[in-house]
Amino acid sequence: MTSSPLRRARTAVTSLLLLGGLAACGTTDSGADATPNPSGSSAPASESAEAAAETGPDSALTGCADDDTATATGPVSLTDALGRTVELDQPAQRVAVLEWGQTESLLTLCVSPVAVADPEGYTTWDTAEPLPEGVADVGTRGEPNLDALFRAEPDLVVVEASGGDESALQQLADYDVPVLATAGADAADPVAAMSETFDLIAQATGRQERAEVVLDELEAHLDASADAIAAAAPTTTSFVYFDGYVDGGNVALRPFGQGSFVGEVGERLGLTNAWTGKVDELYGLGQSDIEGMSTVGDAVLLRTGTYNESGDLTEALEGNPVWEALPAVAEDRSVAFAPGIWTFGGPASAVQLADAYVAAFSG
């Protein structure tokens, strides 16, 4: 004879199962769900994005509101960074982007993406181009949600060649969604790599005219910035840009060496990157401890202005004899860049970087 609580439990479980079964029956009303539903993604720009968007009326690049370039029509045939051929019947208008640097480039081309991977993170870390409302969130950059991506009905998906799971994107290819693989970075020539990626996206969206205008304006701005720095005649033109992490009593410093995007922009402005140590092949980043910083001589020390929860890194370094003895620190030549500059971005980020360099060396 089953006890009363057991019988009640059995009844509860059975009725739950029945209810669940009933709810699960039937088919999804695909008519109502035909339009992709953006899932509360792009938060309004956070405080760190208060820095004026780089394509505003006063900045170096012409804003999209004033843009009068034409969009190309006609079929597109591209070779992407992995050597694959991407064929489109017409330039893509609904573009999904799975990495932040490429998202920024797309926005500079005045095309609004329909889906972005990790839009909240983008808004925090990359303030060069603000993300408009209504962009769908498709999950993390490492594992984008294919279901969400497909429901956004993209004409083209832009990915970074070194990241992501190619076999997963094969499923998109089976459903005739084209995938464009772009190179994220290349320490051999980071500025050229950025321009190539920018160009590739421009071709895919038919915005080659706009791309030419942007790249010309970028060149002009870099030249003007180099002149501004030369006119200011700083005491030294060598620099090291670094960031780092403090956990407990440990410190790990990350100087941006030869082949890093930040370092190359600086050298383009006529400055010298004082970090010549070993760097990784893709992003040009090195590793060091405090003692290693004493090898840079009297270079100006530059650092990010985007602070994490422990605040400014250099506050943690204060009091250390090696740090205090560095010429840059002793002579107050340790400067923070403006916050919100994404160090792996596109042309708009390059403009932000150039402005930051000018502010550091002539301020």
Add this chain to the structure above:
Amino acid sequence: MSVDQDPVAAAVTPLRGRRVVGAGAVLLGLTGLLVVASAWHLTQGTSGLGVSDLLRLVTGGDTTGQVRDVVVGSRLPRLAAGLLVGVALGVAGALLQSVARNPIASPDTLAVTAGAYVAVVAVAAFGVAVPLWASGLVAFAGGVLAAGLVLAMAGGAGTSTSRLVLAGSAVALALQSATAMLLVLFEEETTGLFAWGSGTLSQLGLRAFWQASPVVLACVVGALLLARRLDLLGLGDDGAASLGVPVRATRGAGVLLAVLLTAAAVTLAGPIGFIGLVAPALVRLAARWAPAFHRHALLLPASGLVGALVVVLSDVVLRAWLGAAAAIEIPTGVTTTLLGAVVLVVLARRMRDAGSSRGTARAGARAPSRSRGRFVVVLVVVAGVTVGAVVLGLLAGYTWLRTGDVALWLGGDAPPFVAFALDERAPRVAAAVVGGGALALAGCLVQATCRNPLAEPGILGITGGAGVGAVVVVTAGGGSGTPVLLGAAVVGGLVAFALVYLVSWRGGLDSDRIVLVGVGVSAVAAGLTTYLLLRSSPWDTPRLYTWLSGTTYGRSWGQVLPVVLVLLVVVPVVVALRRELDLLAVDDDTPRLAGVPLERARLVVLTAAAVLSATCVVAVGVVGFVGLVAPHAARALVGGRHSRVLPVAVLLGAVLLSLADTLGRTVIAPAQVPAGLVVALIGAPYFVWLLARTRA
């Protein structure tokens, strides 16, 4: 056995004069070695200052003060941290090994390092504002809280050490999974923390050292005060109690001191592994020739000195070999893990056979045999739950579907959205079901052979080897998800298993020894994996990390097929061997008495487990918990006979992994949590609950 050769007797008999002098000489010698190593350490650094510059400083020729600044600001803190960490971890390991009477107990067993790591990562991921002076306290507090949780679950610090080890391992696994999840989901906020997780000696200055040294000093003094009681504890609980030693209080004090020492060490240098295991082991090894070192009054300081020596020497040798600038890429913990694992394997080989049965300490082993009727009911219910889990897996996800959609899709008439979603989900659900079942089956086989409640396929080094194979391919430039990667993973797993089997073979296979060697090989594999990942991507949590955490993302039918084929081959073999499994699980003598060829049966069973786990890596990546929990749960439901346990365990494993996969895909959609992490997060509390149900 003479007094010299019996460790316990050597610990309790009084010291004679000659022995004291001999012991003192050894300690002096160790200190001398340490001084030499430290001096060498001071001459190495990234700024290029060498011996001549240091000599200038000593002779007063350093006019600009540059050498003094570098020494005081960077080299001394690094050396001081290394020494303090080595001493703290060495003493903590010696305490735990004595309290647990187990030569492989270590500070990591109580989840202190795992707790510290998760606290630091959580603070970074959620952007909690922590003032700079308190940043070390985060790691300390995390470590102590985690150890407190373990102790509370195991029933107090004085409880039996097997429960302590089980609870600690379960909590450590859960916390490591939580850490992995945070590293994956909050990639930008936790940059650099993947590397920190393996330990680093780069110091900000001497502040952390001054904060930690009073704690370490006080604990070492406390440990020395406990030394005599610890000697007597080696006689066994009853023996010690009859001599007037308060057993529970002593054990509790020993554990607490070990926790505080480990937490202090983590604040200084991050989670550095294996020192607490290696240092006391080396001292005990040396004690064969100097029996005075079995006494804790000498064992504890010697362990501390040896620990410091190991840390400083490994740093010195690495920097001498690679140069200081290049050596920064390799976390200190990787070097100590590789070194310590080799020592562990060597020790394991020297271990004498434990002989007859080790005691079936499996949770649930004392469950009374269940009736056949109950078995059938359980089987039917679990099969029903499996079907339900499969259906739920197909319906759940970013887009919720309904059963009618599935019917349409099967018929080929579904609208594109539905078809795409189901085409993506179906292989993933299949991979989870098949992978979970295969892992559970492998877990049953391994637990039967090793007779160890913590045994699972990963413990034999298989999953670690598979990880190394995969990482080698990916960092050499192959893409993830290619057939080459999967083939390399399978080969790596099988090679690791072969290595473990051959190294632990000494005229026969001892279950304790194979577990120890397996732990050592797994640690080597983990160290190698971390090193290779950091070399290719020193700052970002590597994208491969999600695969290494066990994920079904991007799976296709072609990756599910190998596991199905292997299952079709292995299941009949295992069914034919079900009675031999029952005999193997008792002890080593029973199969011999029953006329079963012991070594051959064990080889067949373990190879089957190895092939199953290595192939599973293809479908679900590296998943660790299923092979541990599913057999336990099955035994708790239907008793110990393998003809009943195997089918139930397979189904339970399938349900567990498929539910974990479904949860991971749905709860925070569109972001995804790897299935392996969800399994550990829900498996660990369940495992501890199982633990709580068994008698001590």
